[in-house]
Amino acid sequence: MYLEHYGLREAPFRITPHTDFFFAGGNxxxxxxxxxxxxxxxxxxxxxxxxxxxxxxxxxxxxxxxxxxxxxxxxxxxxxxxxxxxxxxxxxxxxxxxxxxxxxxxxxxxxxxxxxxxxxxxxxxxxxxxxxxxxxxxxxxxxxxxxxxxxxxxxxxxxxxxxxxxxxxxxxxxxxxxxxxxxxxxxxEPLRRTDIGPYLMFRLRAAGYHGPDIFSPRALQGIDTASEGLTRRINILADKAMLAAFAANTHLVDQPQVQAAVTDAQFTPLPAASNKAVTALRPILLVLPLGLALTFGAYWAGRQSVAATPSEAAVSAPQFPAATPSPATASATATPAATSPAQDSPATPAPESVPQEAQAAPPSAATAKLPADLPQNAGRLTREALAAHQSWLAQADDRHYVLQLLAVKGSATREVESFLTQAARSLPPGTLRAYYRSAAEGPRWGVTYGDFPDRSSAVAALAALPEAIRNTRPYPRQVQRLR
Structure with missing residues (x-):
């Protein structure tokens, strides 16, 4: 319906695979x-x-x-x-x-x-x-x-x-x-947030579009959040949003059009590991056996998107107990398995032997720069968790995973404080973090837990959470999706 409106010769976001629309970005x-x-x-x-x-x-x-x-x-x-x-x-x-x-x-x-x-x-x-x-x-x-x-x-x-x-x-x-x-x-892997804009414009150009970008930054953020980076979902949302823009007689796809698309699509979040075998989806874009990577080196020179690891090592990632996840600072100093033989890597220290500096307390809410639009009724624990999130995110590895314990509307500020109060009684100090950010459907609160080097470690931690917290249906989430 909107092809003539945008000067397209064919539909740009069909979900049937068409090799003319293969996007080489996003690895x-x-x-x-x-x-x-x-x-x-x-x-x-x-x-x-x-x-x-x-x-x-x-x-x-x-x-x-x-x-x-x-x-x-x-x-x-x-x-x-x-x-x-x-x-x-x-x-x-x-x-x-x-x-x-x-x-x-x-x-x-x-x-x-x-x-x-x-x-x-x-x-x-x-x-x-x-x-x-x-x-x-x-x-x-x-x-x-x-x-x-x-x-x-x-x-x-x-x-x-x-x-x-x-x-x-x-x-x-x-x-x-x-x-x-x-x-x-x-x-x-799903597409990163920074890949979604180029992906959408590539498909539009392949379909014959010659104009400027039609998706606003807020629209891209909304598509990223709702699609979780999955290309099929991105295509569905983009198609519906463009149809909504056509119906409104505008060329720009903005937050209202994306919100209408999200409401109509009715996507469900990716299921937690208890319902699907998510351990297969590694927190790296490509896993290559070491021998192949070495042979492939000259051919692959200059490309940083392929990480070489032994196939067996990929399925034997270190496991972290849910009650004592590896702090971000400790994770950042760990030697990657892909660049060092397993026998040379030190064993993961027990939680009680983690270096003291890795357990340093986050900056207080009084000294941290909190979001300008933060609700005034945010409680003490919420503000401390926000400060902890900002400090942690500044040095966190995008390939790592956290457990998403809570995700609610921005108006549910008191619910966040109550949740943190209850969760703090059964989880170690300093392991809970909170964020507050804008989304296509309005501001959102989120509470995350831990810092895990791969999804399988996060899955193991999820299984060991207290029952009361597991009942809230937490799920693994990659750090890059929090930025």
Whole structure:
């Protein structure tokens, strides 16, 4: 409806993946290049995980287009395949005449077909979308397919795309052998707040728009808050907001239009770890095995978006008890696992042995610069928690996580003070922080807890919280989302 209003030749924010609209910012382009390199230079299984709507299918479609001509690609996107059906689907995609009889005959025919491709200097890559929803027996069949090999090389390269639940599935004992076949793990993160404006304008330009920016800073902030950085949600909100601007006969998309879009979309917050396997979504944009990263170094020179870590180390992050999370200052001085061998890293100190300077009290509310629009009825604990938040945020690592304990409207100031009073009775001093900031729907209060080096540590802390606090449905949140 608004195409002519904005001078567009096509809809800019369709949720169906369209490779002409692939946004290389937000580390998407870097991830694509690293995936191509991993597929072209290694023989293990590759795994890509990300939340619903984070852009996994778009990345998969880009791979289909960008892999070298010497690579034959097979795309399987039906998660309901049984063990036999996935073999038949693969055979059909490879235009293999299906033999009659037992599945073992089909597997033999597949191996012969793959040997022919190998002899001709061609690699066969299978991209499996929605892998987290596949039956266990089908995932086991994928492992068996990865065993097909010549005298020297694997005949089939497999890439699994899935939601964070895929890691939970792979942690089950019956899929341990499949997990051990995975040599490269990629985590697709939501877009940062600073990426959302460029992302929206890129899509508008790709759709034929030639004018100035149409999304105001307040609109971008509202879209960021409501979408949580997920590209599908961003597209939905942008489309609805532009429609609202068209209906109001204005070209500028501002806070009222975004608020209308948010109300209409009715998104629910990303679920807490107890409901989803969020441990798979790592607090880094890309996880590469150390060997691949070293080989990839010259090719990847100058790019800081790829962090190299051993695949095994990525799933053995240090755990922090919920009652004694690592203070921000202590976390900031920890040696990153990606840059130092595990045996050289000192063990995480017990809470009682944390250096005294790491436990220093935050600046008092009297000396801290509090928000100018802070409600006058903010209580003492609230003001102290605000001061603690400002001091902590100034040095916090954007890749770290906190637990979001409370998120309420700006008018609920007394509720924040009451919550802090109750929470302080069961949580260690200095671990609670509060913020007050503007949002598309109006001012918001938030209370956070702890400072954790990765999401899995935050998840473990959440599980150990007192029951009364767990009942408020806290959830892990990355530090960068608080800025």
């Amino acid at each position: 998407r382009g870097a991830t694509l290049e690293a995936l191509i390199y991993a597929i072209s230079n290694d023989e293990g299984i590759v795994k890509v995980t990300g939340e619903v709507g984070s852009g996994k299918t778009m990345l998969c479609r880009m791979l289909l287009e960008k892999l070298p001509a010497t690579v034959e690609t097979v795309y399987l996107a039906n998660p309901s395949y049984s063990r036999d059906e996935i073999l038949h689907a693969l055979a059909a995609e490879l235009q293999l005449e299906l033999p009659e009889g037992r599945p073992s005959l089909l597997l033999k025919a597949l191996q012969e077909r793959l040997l022919q491709s190998y002899a001709a200097g061609r690699r066969v890559v299978v991209l499996i979308d929605e892998a987290h929803a596949m039956p266990g027996e089908t995932l086991e069949e994928i492992r068996l397919l990865s065993n097909l090999e010549s005298s020297r090389h694997k005949l089939l390269q497999i890439v699994l795309f899935g939601q964070p639940e895929l890691d939970e599935r792979l942690a089950q004992p019956d899929l341990r052998q499949l997990k051990e076949r995975i040599t490269h793990n990629f985590g697709l």
